[in-house]
Amino acid sequence: MKKRNSWVSNSSSSSFICEVCGEECGGMDIGLSDCGMDRCENEHVICERHKLDSEEERTPEQKKEIVIAQANKMKEFYLSGKATWYTEEDIANLVQEEEDWINEVQQIEGDELAEWFEYGEGYDWWLDWESEHGFSSEYCPICQFQVGRPQDMLAMVLDETGDTREEVLRRMKEKYGTYRQAKDALRF
Numbered sequence: 001m002k003k004r005n006s007w008v009s010n011s012s013s014s015s016f017i018c019e020v021c022g023e024e025c026g027g028m029d030i031g032l033s034d035c036g037m038d039r040c041e042n043e044h045v046i047c048e049r050h051k052l053d054s055e056e057e058r059t060p061e062q063k064k065e066i067v068i069a070q071a072n073k074m075k076e077f078y079l080s081g082k083a084t085w086y087t088e089e090d091i092a093n094l095v096q097e098e099e100d101w102i103n104e105v106q107q108i109e110g111d112e113l114a115e116w117f118e119y120g121e122g123y124d125w126w127l128d129w130e131s132e133h134g135f136s137s138e139y140c141p142i143c144q145f146q147v148g149r150p151q152d153m154l155a156m157v158l159d160e161t162g163d164t165r166e167e168v169l170r171r172m173k174e175k176y177g178t179y180r181q182a183k184d185a186l187r188f
């Protein structure tokens with residue numbers, strides 16, 4: 001009998017931990033959205049349900065600036081000579097494409113711009129951008145300082161007091177003696 005090849009799938013396992021509530025989610029070929037989680041622009045992974053309502057959603061004008069900035073970034077990248085896999089002709093075409101796109105977007109204004117982001121090409125562009133860059137920090141409770149990550153708060157305290165981690169650990173040992181006693185006293 002022929003032995004079965006165990007190398008049959010390319011699936012990979014991933015797991016995510018919410019940085020607000022600590023919920024874990026994982027599995028084969030699973031993505032953030034399958035877990036009901038999302039990533040903010042500062043790389044915080046949180047459950048969808050912790051997202052804040054925001055009045056300060058980016059305006060169409062602010063989104064437009066991002067669209068144009070992104071195109072300029074691409075243009076600079078093509079011109080930097082780092083994309084060595086392209087021919088000179090490719091580069092010229094790609095740069096031209098970005099310039100055309102910038103001109104096109106620049107001309108969209110006012111109500112037309114709002115509609116462009118709501119129903120038009122801008123809608124898809126923005127979805128792609130958010131899935132690549134993370135959702136806007138206004139909706140993230142960590143970015144809005146409503147929920148603190150221990151490592152962020154520790155960095156703040158160390159910066160303010162001028163303490164080092166080693167110094168803090170030394171004092172913990174001196175004050176509590178054992179880890180168990182520190183745990184009970186500090187409730188971690």
Ligand SMILES: [Zn+2]
Pocket residue numbers: 018019020021022023046047050
């Ligand atoms: Zn959560």
Ligand SMILES: [Zn+2]
Pocket residue numbers: 040041042043044137140141142143
């Ligand atoms: Zn965040």
